[in-house]
Amino acid sequence: MTMSDDPTTDALRYGGLAGWDLEGFHTGADTEIWKRLGSHLVTVDGPEGPVSGTRFAVWAPQAKAVSVHGDFNDWSGQPMELLPGTGVWVGFVPGVGAGALYKYSVQTQWGEWLEKADPMARYAEIPPASASIVWESDYTWSDQEWLERRAEADLHAEPMSIYELHLGSWRKGKSYREVTEELVEYVTWQGYTHVELLPLSQHPYEPSWGYQVTGYFAAQSTFGNPDDLRHLIDRLHQAGIGVIMDWVPGHFPKDSWGLGRFDGSALYEHADPRQGEHRDWGTYIFNYGRNEVKSFLVSNALYWLTEFHVDGLRVDAVASMLYLDYSREEGQWVPNIYGGRENLEAIDFLRYVNSHLQKRVAGIAMIAEESTSFPGVTLPVEEGGLGFTFKWNMGWMNDTLSYIEDDPIYRQYHHNNLTFGLVYAWSEHFILPISHDEVVHGKGSMINKVPGDDWQKFATLRAYYAFMWSHPGKQLLFMGSEFGQRPEFNEAVSLEWWVSDLWGHHGLQLLLRDLNRVYRSHPALYTADSDPAGFAWIDAGDASGNTISFLRRGTGGEQLAAVINFSPVPREAMTIGLPSTGSWHEVLNTDSEIYDGTGKYGNLGQVEALAEPWNDFPARASVVVPPMGAVWFSQDPVEQNPGHESDR
Incomplete structure (x- = not known):
């Protein structure tokens, strides 16, 4: 398929998206790819005047065909067109507005049809349903004073005490909006400077606590729509409370409708299971050496910081990203080009994401959950480090808990x-963590x-x-530990208030x-x-x-x-x-x-x-x-x- 000589025809076919819009995606330099891929409400020029609808765009370079099907076409499917030279399939559907449900049908090179959620969807159905939802935010923020103050702060010299919580069980059954005033009041009364939320990206399996993400750009719909989450964050900021969110770029689950083998090929992950799978966790590992994957992940981090005004990201399982032999026996991993165990592509990715985000968004914190002695985790990138703002001090946590258990x-x-x-x-800029990981799986409250x-x-x-x-x-304490709850953390029930x-x-x-x-x-x-x-x-x-x-x-x-x-x-x-x-x-x-x-x-x-x-x-x-x-x-x-x- 090729671009036509008629711009009106191309506008209706591609919804205003052109090949040059995706050049940065293919070089890894586009860090706002959510503005181009996914579903977007657009108005394009048609033969008889402007036409409003939704443009759908999805990266599936190895697919033979892709169609979008949803509640607007009785789930019968509308064929999408391959934008020449991009590997991106595009379809413009007139009349489709916010709230429409949709999925992609992707035909592999072997003729199999796969049903997939949109990797760039900004809203999704409540699990276990898995359709994506067309969404455009109209939220008006009221936290400018907080953002200006944050931009001037020196985090290393500021007080930082963090209250970590799993939103789904802090007050079980409450939505983003229903929990807002209670959370603001409680955290203010307790005097914490920040809250840290376990991952709120869309995830289908509640016992994963959000660490197995299927919708990286969608706020977890169990608790409401994306603007409901914006409201919660806005109110916390107005009360002088920062918001850190856990971010999971280390791996993703194998749900059939998710990112895995998206177009029949290993698109987001490595094809070789010695590089592309965490056997312990049953998940895929991102291919950090692929430009489009880097664009996807860095864009995702920037998305939460800019679109949701999040003040920092705690990056989960960094050690699993840094080492090729992480939790692997001899012969189950592939050495780097120098014969070593360090994942050079992941290291470059972490340096890229940290340096880029800290240049783009003033005053944010990038926090590593890194359990080894990898050198320079919080050293600036220009000095050879990974560029994180803080690192969890897992050694301090293990040693001191062992002491009081005696x-x-x-x-x-x-x-x-x-x-x-x-x-x-x-040796690093540390946060002392007593986190959710220390009060589960038989470890005791x-x-x-x-x-x-x-x-x-x-x-x-x-x-x-x-x-x-x-x-x-700095300090971090998991919910319930502040009043000595006796049972271990259980995401299925509320805290014993x-x-x-x-x-x-x-x-x-x-x-x-x-x-x-x-x-x-x-x-x-x-x-x-x-x-x-x-x-x-x-x-x-x-x-x-x-x-x-x-x-x-x-x-x-x-x-x-x-x-x-x-x-x-x-x-x-x-x-x-x-x-x-x-x-x-x-x-x-x-x-x-x-x-x-x-x-x-x-x-x-x-x-x-x-x-x-x-x-x-x-x-x-x-x-x-x-x-x-x-x-x-x-x-x-x-x-x-x-x-x-x-x-x-």
Whole structure:
């Protein structure tokens, strides 16, 4: 098929799409391909005047024929035409408007007909139905103030505490709009700076939690239409809350109507299963070396950042992308051109997507879930790194959870699990994650990881969270962990909100609220996260006592001392070194009665540091540290411990 000499005829055939519109797609340079492929409401010039309808365009270069069928043609199908030299099939259907249902029928080179959803659809039917839906947004945003402030922020020097949630079970059965005000109110009350949403791209299988995506450009329709999601994000921004969304460029499922073998050939994935399949997950792996696939994925990332005003993407399973032998036995993988195990094409892709997005959208965060010691994950691309803004600190998470899972009597033999993270704390820009992955599949909920009776469980968890919030790095906590839900995460049911009114649970919830408040009001805890000068050990060696103490310093000279006791024995006269004399205010005590602690072990609001050297510090103070508790001291002129003022 060729272009005709009659522009009117071509407009009706191709809906205004021309071959040159797709040149960037084929070179990998078009990062807004959703504007060209997929379904679009257009008006074209016909012989008798303008004609309105929908243009359908889909990439299927190996197909013998493609047709679009939907509720507008009784699902009988309308043949599409191959736009010369592009591998893209196009069809313009007059009279079709927003809300129309459709699918593509794709005939392979072997004559088999495949029924496929549109890879570029921006809306889709509620699963298990799988038709695509014609959609154009008419949403008007009201978050300009937030976007302007975001563009000026230095994320590494800003407070960042992230509340991770699975939207489908945070309040089970509620839509985007129905959950909006509750989520805004709760996150504001708790004091988190950001929410992180498990993937909200269209996915058919609820137990995948969104990590097996069939519609990369469609918001999950179970909860409403795309503009309903825009409304949720807009309201969070208006409340001063950032929105991070999980993004899954590492693999995609094999559903027959999805991306896999789209035109009968391995189009989006590698043909060789040693490169193109995750056997453990039953999914396909994207072919990062193919220009059109790069265009598809980078466009998808940019789509969520620009069309939905998302503030950052947490990139799932980065390690599986970086290594060709990931979860593979010898002989089941193909080495790179140098004989190594690194996936050079995936590495180039990650560098491309990170550098491109950060140039295009000011102030966004790109976050890697990367579980190995791959070097330079958060190093800038121009310095040879991957260019991520942050990396999840999986080593810190594994070590410290292992520590609190031990009985206190055995913790002295594993003290290194508490302290080792500071050996490499500045090798990357880290987020400390207690995510959904840590409270599923038999790992136990956070409260049930801790041995002992309920008093010990809640006290230890309060101390652990205080340790986490005072440790260099940003923080992430999965929903339900903030009030000590006992069952593991289960996407099929709602959180057990009713327990948050009970003893222990409510105190823990109030502690998280105050941790966030104190954290955000003390620059010592976040402005120098990326600088080793922002941290100093007071005492890292008290293994037998199960205690650690350290100093945090802000870029403006602010100082905060944290002392944590993971033993059941109170320290009623513990000596610590301090950098200056004078009054140090107790700004947090996890044993306060308001947190359902004993209220017996405090420092009457402050301690006095005397000019008596201790270790490498010029001053010393005697402090009271509760059993399985933590206290923070600041020399800034701050208010009394908010735990004494919180209301129930």
